Amino acid sequence: MERKPIDFTEPSIRDFGVQRHVCLNQPTDDVDHLAIEEPLEIVLRFRRGATLVRKPISITMRTPGQDQELAVGFLYTEGIVHHREVIEALVHGTDSSMTVTVRGHLDLTRLERHFYTSSSCGVCGKTSLTALGMNREIHLDPSRPKHPVEFLVQTPHMVRAEQSIFDRTGGLHAAALFDPDGNLVRVCEDIGRHNAVDKLVGAELLAGRTDFSDLLLFVSGRAGFELVQKSIMTGIPFMTAVGAPSSLSVELARKYGSTLIGFVRENRFNLYSGADRILENGKALPADKVD
Template identity: 40%
Template structure:
């Protein structure tokens, strides 16, 4: 799995101690930079101009799917509207102490005439893989700024389809299978097909990677789809689902109070503890067949 895992010598202790070689998930920083093209755009030769770039964030991540992560982060943070706002993405030629390329910097060049939709705030400077700090300072700000409202989405899923989607996501978690050390997110289509699965050491990064894939594929907003996540549902996860226009968010673990508030007010159906054959519906149960919409 290339740069995603590393083989290390470890010591298992307990009833019987043993030394062995095991795989661990690789954790490396990714710096996301954004540059804006002048109105004249890309020259005839096909190579974009190289305007000065600005660092949006540096996050610790599992290497791989870096363009999806960068694009998804910009969309989920409300900095751009979708894939059409981007002209090019490229890894910068940064090098490590040994002189070899690290591929730990992605530069996103906006399309001609496109500008970031809001200023880059101090909180975007550095983020851990777990913090996933959102661009809104309150639920009120988030709801007011939503580019797509999931509230009128008539999506419907049977609970068995959600469970089958979770099982399919788990079966495609190659890095988790090797290391046990990463989260995953997936996108479930209206017909029950799992369209994409992305892994990362941070659950927020995994969601950003799925949203970035959807942006590249021209699938935003995610009307009719369910976003699946192998973690709890916190404020930031619910925020990202709402910004992407996903009408259903299903998580393996519990939901927090702010996540429930975001789901209630944005119109997202929020499920937690999705573990076959059960689930807990925290908000808008009417989209899940077999539940009483009056509950």
């Protein structure tokens, strides 16, 4: 597969003049570091019979950087491609596009979903509610991974320590993966929470990972339906979030047997689904604790 090296020099931050106001003090002129938000068009290139087809499938508002990873992760978490090996080439266009050339069979029904993806809402504009469904037969192992509560409440601090762009801008979401031993595998940042997850999954796929079934996904914002969907589509059975889940997120997690935690802090969290993957005093919580 042709692939350009990851370019981390592409700017994710831009400086703007700002006037700072503090009560009872004179305004001061300063420079503020802002996270960049720009569109990226993801284009799929594939064969339909003897014809080579070029099909734009998404425009996402993202923070530049790791665009290859974003495109690959998007295609995987959306169920358009099921294996990294089908990706033949990744080409970054001068027109803010990323063209992904794939081989073999594609689920063309997934390509019927034409949508614009904003940085805050990944499912906005999808053509129908049926397009939000899952299209893979997914089995999540209820026995793994298992994590103690003492580890879970530390995940926000562990991820926050790796958010270098957030340190300068205060404006990016983070997504992270932890292995079964509680080690931090990777952190990705983006102005869109769904983009951060796609970058994370894409980076792992391009690094050679083929199995996500023993990993934990952490997100720094709320656990919306789309993020839970991406987690399950990827085969990740355990998800924690700093923010709240939605009703649809919880319903989806319970349907597929995924562990879902929200409002995780240094000394507490809310458990919505999948209690049997959580260890308390060395023992798994009863499966009927929630659900």
